[in-house]
Amino acid sequence: MAIQLKDKDAYQRMNYLYQAAHCVLSQNPENVELARFYCFTQKTIARRLVLRQDPSVKRTLCKKCCSLLIPGVTATTRQRRKNSKTRFTVLRCLSCGQSKTLLNDP
Amino acid sequence: MEEALVRATIPQDLEKLLGVESRPHPKAFTDAFLKNSLPQTTRCDVNNLLTHKALILGYSRPKKDKRKSKKPKGLNARQKRAMKVFQLKPEHQRYELFLPLHDLWRQYVIDLCSGLKPTSNPQFVQQKLLKADFHGAIVTVVRSKCPSYVGTTGIIVQEFKHVFKIITREDKLKVIPKRNSVFSVEINGFVSHIYGSKFEQRASERSAKKFKVRGTIDL
Ligand SMILES: [Zn+2]
Numbered sequence: 001m002a003i004q005l006k007d008k009d010a011y012q013r014m015n016y017l018y019q020a021a022h023c024v025l026s027q028n029p030e031n032v033e034l035a036r037f038y039c040f041t042q043k044t045i046a047r048r049l050v051l052r053q054d055p056s057v058k059r060t061l062c063k064k065c066c067s068l069l070i071p072g073v074t075a076t077t078r079q080r081r082k083n084s085k086t087r088f089t090v091l092r093c094l095s096c097g098q099s100k101t102l103l104n105d106p
Numbered sequence: 107m108e109e110a111l112v113r114a115t116i117p118q119d120l121e122k123l124l125g126v127e128s129r130p131h132p133k134a135f136t137d138a139f140l141k142n143s144l145p146q147t148t149r150c151d152v153n154n155l156l157t158h159k160a161l162i163l164g165y166s167r168p169k170k171d172k173r174k175s176k177k178p179k180g181l182n183a184r185q186k187r188a189m190k191v192f193q194l195k196p197e198h199q200r201y202e203l204f205l206p207l208h209d210l211w212r213q214y215v216i217d218l219c220s221g222l223k224p225t226s227n228p229q230f231v232q233q234k235l236l237k238a239d240f241h242g243a244i245v246t247v248v249r250s251k252c253p254s255y256v257g258t259t260g261i262i263v264q265e266f267k268h269v270f271k272i273i274t275r276e277d278k279l280k281v282i283p284k285r286n287s288v289f290s291v292e293i294n295g296f297v298s299h300i301y302g303s304k305f306e307q308r309a310s311e312r313s314a315k316k317f318k319v320r321g322t323i324d325l
Contacts, residue, residue, distance in 0.1 A: 009218065013239045016214040020241055023210050027203045037264055038241060044310035 010049050017042040018057060021068045029073050032095055036067040059091075064098040079104075199279045204242070204261045211242030215293050235291070235298055237312060240265055243291050245272065248299065250287035258282065265309040270302075 021035040021042075039061050046053050060069050069075035069091055078090045080101075092099040218238055219231050246259045258280060260272035270289075272280045284302035291298045305312070 009234065009237045012214070012218055013237070016210070016239055017241070019210055019214075020207055023207050024203075027206055031203075034263065041239075041241075041310045044308075048310060 007049060007051060010045060010051060014042045014045055014051070014053075017045075025068060025070060025073060032067055032074060035074075036065060036095075039068050040066040059100070059102060062093040062096065062098055063100065065093065065096040067093060067095055069093060199273055199277055201261070201273055201275050201277050204263065204273055207242040208244060208261055211239075212293060214239070215243075231296065232298060235300075239309070240270075240291070240300075241309070245270070245289045245291055245300070247282060248288045248290045252286070255282055255287060267308045268306055 017038045021038040024031055024038065025035045043061065043066055045051070061067070062069055062075075067074055071077040071091070074094050076092045076094065078092070080088045080090050082088065087104040089102045089104055090099055091102065215235075215238060219234050240262050241264070243262050244259065245262055247255045247257060250256050258272065258274065260274040260280065262270050263273050263279070264271040268284055270282050270284060272282055274280060284305050287302045289300040289302060291300060
């Protein structure tokens with residue numbers, strides 16, 4: 001319990017930053033820079049305090065330029081098939097071109 | 107001709123000098139050697155190869171060109187500067203665009219300080235605020251060594267190591283150095299002062315740092 005409480009502030013802060021990035025982008029979809037700045041700060045906090053981020057958060061951040069990936073706004077989403085069974089979702093960052101491939105888990 | 111050279115026996119006098127002995131059946135030796143060292147597929151027709159003398163020993167399959175590594179490389183500082191990753195475009199510097207951010211921040215701080223009633227312990231709130239995030243807060247410069255900064259009010263948009271970037275009600279982006287100025291933050295009637303000189307770190311570093319309880323403040 002004590003361990004959980006120890007980093008509660010940091011988790012709250014990261015949560016706020018993540019929400020702030022969403023908020024900024026929803027206000028003005030072109031303000032990628034500020035959203036990126038918030039996500040960058042969030043990432044740095046996580047790195048400094050060695051905190052694990054949830055995959056659902058991690059998958060919406062670009063690894064290269066730290067921008068928030070929202071399909072249709074800052075990223076493109078495509079479905080790709082490797083063979084008849086396995087399919088992938090390819091998220092491509094619109095500002096730097098980095099793409100990430102996620103396995104579709106049914 | 108070359109085959110003959112390979113199979114030539116070492117001269118008698120040299121044989122004595124080196125202390126070696128020539129193989130009595132050089133042909134068999136060569137065959138065995140080839141059989142062992144050639145790839146499996148060509149082994150069967152060693153004889154055929156030898157008679158035709160179309161033997162290529164140093165053959166290797168042309169390498170497939172390596173797959174490009176998909177691992178993201180990250181950007182270095184120069185690339186970041188060139189791309190202007192964190193610089194706000196002038197057309198996005200509008201005060202009303204940041205009001206929802208401020209609302210979000212208000213919620214966050216109230217949540218952080220678990221309610222934030224007027225009765226709550228100021229020391230406790232201060233401790234929480236030290237590690238809180240200030241993006242989105244409305245601040246006013248209360249005191250500063252440079253008098254022209256005093257009285258500036260706005261929403262903090264970005265926090266850097268030495269400066270705050272503030273957007274004012276007049277849609278102007280102002281850069282205010284942290285050093286030698288005091289900011290005041292107001293949440294639900296609770297006013298807190300921030301000593302900028304104590305805050306001279308990057309936004310992300312503050313979470314990890316431990317603060318001294320009471321430091322000297324000279325201003
Ligand atoms: Zn990117």
